[in-house]
Amino acid sequence: MRYDSITEAIGNTPLVRLDPAVHGLRHIDLYAKLEMLNPFGSVKDRPAWNMARPLLEAAAGRGETVVELSSGNTAKALALLAGMHGLRFKSVTNRMRVPEIKELLLLLGAEIEELPGQSECLDPTDTDDPLTRFHQALAEPGSAYLHTDQYFNPRNTEAHAAGTGPEIVKDLDGRAPDWFIACVGTAGSSTGVARVLREHDPEVRVLGLVAHKSDFIPGIRTIDEVHQVGLFDPATYDTIESVTSEEAIDGMLTLIRRCGLLSGPTGGAAYQGAIRHLRVADAELTDPERRRTAVFIVCDRAESYLSYVRQRRPGLLGQPRRGHSAAALTGAEVEAQAKVIGVDGARRWLADGAPPPLVVDLRGPHAYAALHIEGSVNIVDELFEELVRGGLPFSKRRPVLLACPVGEKSARYAALLTRMGHPDVRSLAGGIVAWRDAGAPLVRE
């Protein structure tokens, strides 16, 4: 294969049938669409190129910088595309949570700006959010940026409607699969592929997968965040289900160790979510003559997620389980053990508690500096995770109120500290966002 540009190698990714002895489905052939084999490494190569391509030449003439709100694969692809066209690339995000990806982006020449966003994902209705304000400024005339705008740009979806979807149909001999399963980040891939598949067969069932509440799977949204995504349309999906980080890692292990596919966590989540869903349907299928098909996307590769795996399953990387870990708690454990308090209750507790609780704000330092509950201390969640590994960092006599952006991470730590024997740790329900929305006082550094 000979190319004049690496961009010509984007797309035409393999569709690989998985061994039924591994997944155990009796009547359904399960295929993996290997978007991880795109040249820049992920499902985002197609939209990044499709969004940037028409604008790059003019941007180069004006010396603009390519910019995107991405902490992962879109940023990777855009950094490479910008470099090829002599442009600079800037990634603006809430906070880079996967250190390998941050380092890789720096290696690719990206500038990284971490703004104190309220959540992992841009909420366009939240005009106080610095990420939203930055996003709005990019649309103003005279901006020195080429902004690809992945959360709102229809060219994101179209890249998959023009490429990923038709390739699946072609590789299935002109037919749509019975099921299509995809993890939802910007919703570009699931929306674009679903549209094409339904044109071939309106009966195709589309399963969208998101991360379980209070959990983190890099690249995709939680069920609460997904509604903030501009391209997300609930009508695209017949079903939306959530997947935990444990399931994502389990799925990754099966794909890697049994199927020869070097998948990252969202490929694992898609596999595990697909199997969980299809097992039910498979049990009801009786006609041995009529085989069904299902396709899921493997979005990227495993190598960038070693620290993610190490934090959750150190044993897999030959390390002993290192003390207490909030990341290792299951969603069910968090729900069962976290004590949660609403804004009104928390305000009364702070005013009347004897002693009042120590407020620990788990957000990043920028967000804390911008606005926080008076008297709170700031320990960013990664540091807090390290701190609690060795034991309880507070006296059991002092109650503790934990706060984070939306109350998900704080619930995790509240569950962990309760499990470690602290008698009164509570998580602020809805986090600092709920506190602010209720008009409760916040101070600036």
Ligand SMILES: Cc1ncc(COP(=O)(O)O)c(C=O)c1O
């Ligand atoms: C690793 C990974 N998986 C899944 C997705 C979801 O893809 P989409 O943005 O098309 O919904 C992304 C998007 O960035 C991703 O980086």
